[in-house]
Amino acid sequence: MNHTNEFVRSKQPYDAIVVGAGASGLYALYHLQKRGYNAMLIEAGDGVAGTWYWNRYPGLRVDVESVEYSYAFDDDLQQEWEWSERYAAQPELERYFNHVADRFDLRPSILLSRRVTAAQFDEASGRWNVETDRGETFDAQYCIMATGLLSAPKDVNFPGLDEFKGVTAHTARWPEEGIDFAGKKVAVIGTGSSGIQVIPIVAETAEHLTVFQRTPAFAVPLRNCVPPEGYFEEVKANYAEWRRREKYASFGGWVAVNYKPVDLTTTSALAVSEEERLALYEDRWESGGLAFYNVYPDIFGDRAANDTLAEFLREKTRTRIDDPAIADILIPNDYPVMMRRLSAETNYYETFNRDNVTLVDVRATPIQSFTPIGLQTTEQEYDFDIAIFATGFDAMSGALVRIDIRGRDGQALTDHWSDEIRTTFGMMASGFPNMFYISGPGSPAPLFQPVLFCEDQMTWLTSLFSHMKTQGKTVVDPTPEFEETWIQECDRALDVTLFNETPSWYVGGNIEGKSGRGLIYFGGIHPYREWISKCASNDYAGFALQ
Ligand code: NA7
Numbered sequence: 001m002n003h004t005n006e007f008v009r010s011k012q013p014y015d016a017i018v019v020g021a022g023a024s025g026l027y028a029l030y031h032l033q034k035r036g037y038n039a040m041l042i043e044a045g046d047g048v049a050g051t052w053y054w055n056r057y058p059g060l061r062v063d064v065e066s067v068e069y070s071y072a073f074d075d076d077l078q079q080e081w082e083w084s085e086r087y088a089a090q091p092e093l094e095r096y097f098n099h100v101a102d103r104f105d106l107r108p109s110i111l112l113s114r115r116v117t118a119a120q121f122d123e124a125s126g127r128w129n130v131e132t133d134r135g136e137t138f139d140a141q142y143c144i145m146a147t148g149l150l151s152a153p154k155d156v157n158f159p160g161l162d163e164f165k166g167v168t169a170h171t172a173r174w175p176e177e178g179i180d181f182a183g184k185k186v187a188v189i190g191t192g193s194s195g196i197q198v199i200p201i202v203a204e205t206a207e208h209l210t211v212f213q214r215t216p217a218f219a220v221p222l223r224n225c226v227p228p229e230g231y232f233e234e235v236k237a238n239y240a241e242w243r244r245r246e247k248y249a250s251f252g253g254w255v256a257v258n259y260k261p262v263d264l265t266t267t268s269a270l271a272v273s274e275e276e277r278l279a280l281y282e283d284r285w286e287s288g289g290l291a292f293y294n295v296y297p298d299i300f301g302d303r304a305a306n307d308t309l310a311e312f313l314r315e316k317t318r319t320r321i322d323d324p325a326i327a328d329i330l331i332p333n334d335y336p337v338m339m340r341r342l343s344a345e346t347n348y349y350e351t352f353n354r355d356n357v358t359l360v361d362v363r364a365t366p367i368q369s370f371t372p373i374g375l376q377t378t379e380q381e382y383d384f385d386i387a388i389f390a391t392g393f394d395a396m397s398g399a400l401v402r403i404d405i406r407g408r409d410g411q412a413l414t415d416h417w418s419d420e421i422r423t424t425f426g427m428m429a430s431g432f433p434n435m436f437y438i439s440g441p442g443s444p445a446p447l448f449q450p451v452l453f454c455e456d457q458m459t460w461l462t463s464l465f466s467h468m469k470t471q472g473k474t475v476v477d478p479t480p481e482f483e484e485t486w487i488q489e490c491d492r493a494l495d496v497t498l499f500n501e502t503p504s505w506y507v508g509g510n511i512e513g514k515s516g517r518g519l520i521y522f523g524g525i526h527p528y529r530e531w532i533s534k535c536a537s538n539d540y541a542g543f544a545l546q
Contacts, residue, residue: 008111014038014140017130019116020399022050024438024454025146026097027071030104031458032144037465040140041106042132044115049097050148052090057171057388058178059197060090063222063289063344064449067235068254070096072243073455077103079236087224087289087344118404119143121433126475126546128434141474142465145400146438146454149445152398154511156389160369160376164387171198171390181206185384187374189367191217193343195390200347202388203357210358210382212367212375215502216332218313219343223288231259246452251293251524253449258287262294269296269305281312289344299338300497310337320349329361335502341446395505396441396519397421407432408477420517424478424486424542425532427457433477436461442490444521444528446506453525460532464540473545482542486518489531493523 018028021043032039045053062069066083081099084092101107114132121128128143153172161168169179171194186206188199191213203209235242245255245263255261269277277296284291298305314331321327330352351357365379374383394401397417405413408431416422416429423429426443427436438457439445445453468476494500494507499522503509507516521528535542 008040008109009138011038011040011109012138013127014040014138016040016142016144017042017128017138017140018144018146019043019130019403020050020146020148020151021045021048021097021101021110021112022053022146022148022151023071023097023451024148024457025050025144026100026106027073027451027454028144028146028438028458029106029109030073030100031455031462033106033109035462037462040109040111040138042111042114042116042130042138044113046113047094047098048101048110048112049094050151052093052097054151054174055172055194056090056094056174056176057169057194057198057390059199059201059346060171060194061085061087061197061222061224062093063087063193064252064254065256065289066092067232068242068246068256069449069451071100071451072239072247074104075239078239083232084226085224086227087222116403118406119435120406120410121408121435123408126434141434143435144438144461145435145440147399147403149396149439149450150393150505152394152402154392154394154398156391158367158370158375160371163372164370164374165372166374166384167386169386169388171195171388172393179386181386183207184386186210186386186388187212187382187384188388188390190390190392191215192390192392193217193341194392196343196345196348198388198390200345200351203351203354206356208356208358208384209351210360210384211352212360212362213329214362215335215340216330217340217343218310218332218337219317219345219348220285220292220313221288222344222346224346228259243452246449248526251297252290252447253452253525254290255294256287257284257291257294264294265296267296268298268302269308270298270302277308278312281309285312285316290342292342293338300499303336303498306336306338306498313337317349322353326352326359329359336498339497339499339502340504340506392505392510394511394514395508396446398511400437400440405432405435407435420487420515421519422483422487423518424483425528425535426521427461428476428478428543430478430480430483433475442486442518442521444524446520447522448525456525456529456532460536463536464543467536467540468545471545475546476540477544477546479542479544485542489523490518490521493521493527497522 015037016039018025018041029041047053066088114134117133118131127139130138182205185208187210189212245261246253318327365377368376421441423442426440439450508514
């Protein structure tokens, strides 16, 4: 049920407005209400689930095991929910997040089907006015932006696109009624995680599929299945220990390898024998999915260590592709592995062995423009009936800068971030008091699974709110000096990694003119937790309270 404006209005004045009903927003609403805050949530979609509501392309499934990619905050929830597969597909994840909204009675506080278009901080009251595309306004002391790290699709602006007479679809805005590929000529542009998931499915029914690849991706088999009997039960019987390891003893918030939790490796890839190293890589390969994130930590910072894994994956991949010339195009050889997000696939490489699939290397022959019947590269024209854009997102900051956010003295957030993204702990920006980002830019969210990460940030925020209450304060704003400290820490953390060696969304490289500075905290979750907890125990030094 969607609640009326009047119903929600009757609950004013709000302590907090949460924007976005994805994993983080739903949790934020739950967390605030549980602690007695009068909170409501506004969501643009007609349903909850965020990523799992908007991205409904065929083939979409999570690439962290579902028993791990799920909330840990309530044991009854994790005991009673039954996953049907090792890696849930989109419909099951959408059901899960809807179940959470129902189970914790969140729906009466959720307004669906309105997009937040603007938010202004009012200096006199110390509160935020939030506007929607329905012309409504709401006000609250705190504004919590759970707008998603990969939710704003990158603009698709190929020359001539308006002339194209066929059907177009973006993987992140897939039509609810679906698209029938049978007997059609289809093009997919983009070979990141979304393209890699949709391509094998399209190839199964399309008359012909043409894939336009610019940067090849490293991809590993997902190995989705119904897990061996007793696996889910065993995880549930030991959930507390699994969750402890995910949160405190893992790289990214997942630990399952071959159906057992593994510890974080601390050894260098170069400190072990080749035999030992290859045995570990084989083990991860066998397990499938993102198990490769739980290998040697210097993969992320040492090119020689990184090369050992890159070469292992290149060799494995080559054996799956019949035509060596196609393999040369599909296998990356000019950037370090993991510095673009590792993709997990099902039959991706075998798809290029099919007769009805053509691969076009648009690095060698760039796309010049769309035409009425397809598109033109520097080499030739390709014709198709359906164009699928799997071209990615304006990551981390995109959803925020599309809202007209005005802080102190009417300053626009887009001005504050015009040269680079400036946040404090990825949770606030100086001059924008009482506005908080969950999994926002400047946080380590992309390196840690967001369903667990939101618990860290919300716990920190409500501790800050309690501290403010005991101090008789109502407004919090990070100081510009402390914000600079955080940006420098982000720089330092980035500099000791290899992430800058390829222009991915991690470093803003997929959007022309976008700076990667401050976009992600590459120190990862563990140093991040140290920073924020030290700040809290230091009476939130660096945050001005009034
Ligand atoms: P990604 O990973 O950003 O991939 C987008 C893909 O689209 C990538 O291969 C791009 O090539 C390609 N692309 C983008 N624009 C163009 C143009 N103009 N011409 C040709 N090719 C283009 O987005 P996804 O949706 O796949 O995945 C995002 C995240 O979601 C993923 O990392 C997981 O965390 C889940 P490029 O790399 O720019 O050369």
